[in-house]
Amino acid sequence: MNQEAQSYDAWAAEVRDLARERNAIILAHNYQLPWIQDVADHVGDSLALSRVAAASDAETIVFCGVHFMAETAKILAPERTVLLPVLEAGCSLADTVTAEGVLKWRKDHPDGLVVAYVNTSAAVKAVSDVCCTSANAVEVVLSLPEDRDILFLPDFFLGNHVIRTTGRKLDLWMGECHVHAKISPLQLRQKVEAEPDAELLIHPECGCAASALTLLDDGEIPAERTHILSTGAMVERAINLGTGSALIATETGIIHQLRKANPLGDFRAVDPEAVCQFMKMITPQALLRSLQEGTYEIEVPEDIRLRAYAAVERMVSIGSSPVLSR
């Protein structure tokens, strides 16, 4: 056994012992560091993990992800202690919008409706009518009355995709994720052209799919080998790929899961530098400290939680929710 494997085993054993002592469950987003993914009880996207949190009977949820995700877990599982190992693990997309900004739009559009992508704070969800993810944004918008003004936030690219797909008029919040905005249309086209046998796998969560969806709409990348897939479906596709190859257009952390699922496949990032530094703040040391010290507990005031919960529940009741489990 090499030194790194020995270090991992010793660290993982300590993490699991501490988790057992605390009656804690460890959830890791797909974009977490490999060690964090490997030690977690569940790996997935933010809403799937929140669903796991809500269904779990563990006393403590350690959410290895970013702040809005831990908040969403708390919204759905208020009776649990939710820990985020690094409080500064934020999200540049979620940070583009505030509750005050939404309320200002509402003042100008008293009958308007607000659709909030899950990458938003609890305070923003609380002043929104319904939540969505990139997988069900079209369906959520289509479920709303045609005679009402609609604000779609915060991802401008995803909002544009929804406008093209539904033909509905939307006011768009001008937000974007700095990690995914970096995956340039030129880079995507060049990689796809250079690898004519590779499939293009796009994960519809966390703002990742937005620019790729626009290219797909414009016919600039081939629809026949492009797949917009949930986490579970992406892993299944990876297994079925055999010795084939796939280009992955999202944050690079997911490639660890795909390689584990199919060691024979060839999985490469469209942009190897598409790395979210907020996700990577959750280091092995930070997770250990979180379990040792109970840091950092995420709280959501009950009035905000109840209103945010209503927006999430409305999304789920619209159906074909993209909430995914692996």
Ligand code: SF4
């Ligand atoms: S990848 Fe982008 S959208 Fe996802 S957490 Fe990081 S900054 Fe936010």
